[in-house]
Amino acid sequence: MxxxxxxxxxxxxxxxxxxxxxxxxxxxxxxxxxxxxxxxxxxxxxxxxxxxxxxxxxxxxxxxxxxxxxxxxxxxxxxxxxxxxxxxxxxxxxxxxxxxxxxxxxxxxxxxxxxxxxxxxxxxxxxxxxxxxxxxxxxxxxxxxxxxxLMEPLACVVHGIERTGIKLGDTIVINGAGPIGLMYVFLSKMKGARVISTDLKRDRLDVASALGADIAIKVEEDDDIVETVRNHTEGGKGVD
Ligand SMILES: [Zn+2]
Ligand SMILES: [Zn+2]
Structure with a gap:
């Protein structure tokens, strides 16, 4: 050597x-x-x-x-x-x-x-x-x-998922579909959640959908994201 x-x-x-x-x-x-x-x-x-x-x-x-x-x-x-x-x-x-x-x-x-x-x-x-x-x-x-x-970033996401206490059937939103956001989408689906993914970019949302996101919302800079996401939850009550 x-x-x-x-x-x-x-x-x-x-x-x-x-x-x-x-x-x-x-x-x-x-x-x-x-x-x-x-x-x-x-x-x-x-x-x-x-x-x-x-x-x-x-x-x-x-x-x-x-x-x-x-x-x-x-x-x-x-x-x-x-x-x-x-x-x-x-x-x-x-x-x-x-x-x-x-x-x-x-x-x-x-x-x-x-x-x-x-x-x-x-x-x-x-x-x-x-x-x-x-x-x-x-x-x-x-x-x-x-x-x-990818173990290190994935480990961070596993830690985050464990701390959130996501339960079977929860509706959750993950804002941002970059690498970390996408890992959250995938692991949240494994936890049995209904997942809403939001991002400014369509191509990232396509990956989120492929990884199991139930709803993929393309947001614009000046959108009211809270309102948009609420409209996709039961009775408009918001995510769990
Ligand atoms: Zn790193
Ligand atoms: Zn120490």
Missing amino acids: NSTMKAAIFKDIRKVVLEDVPVPQVNPGELLIKINIALTCGTDAKTFKRGPKKKTPYSQAIHIFGHEYAGTVVEVGEGVTRFDKGDKVVSANSAPCGYCFHCKRSEFSLCENLTWLWGTFAEYIKIPAAIVKKNTFTIPEGVPMKHMA
């Missing part, structure tokens, strides 16, 4: 540059992954256009872009027993510490010592030990890598 790799480095707003950088060295507990698929998340797009959010690793002047991937294990750090070379894997882009104030209350997204994973727009990425331990998963046989790379 070469000692350097190609990586897309975020330099500044609207400036991401392909450079040769060292292939990361693996420490105990870590994995080195060859990236097979990397996705562009909304966070990446926003960072590219507006610059990094403060207080995230994106605020470092130079870093490798991207945080969603599916890949193949090429090196296994000392002490790692769950993974072998050649395994196809996917990771979430963070892992909670498990022992801080919030972790003890199962509020993992508020963890005070989150470990982050950035840098999937490269040939290789090193997975930190905490993420190897808690948030890295083997891809089941027969599942395409390009599907598994």
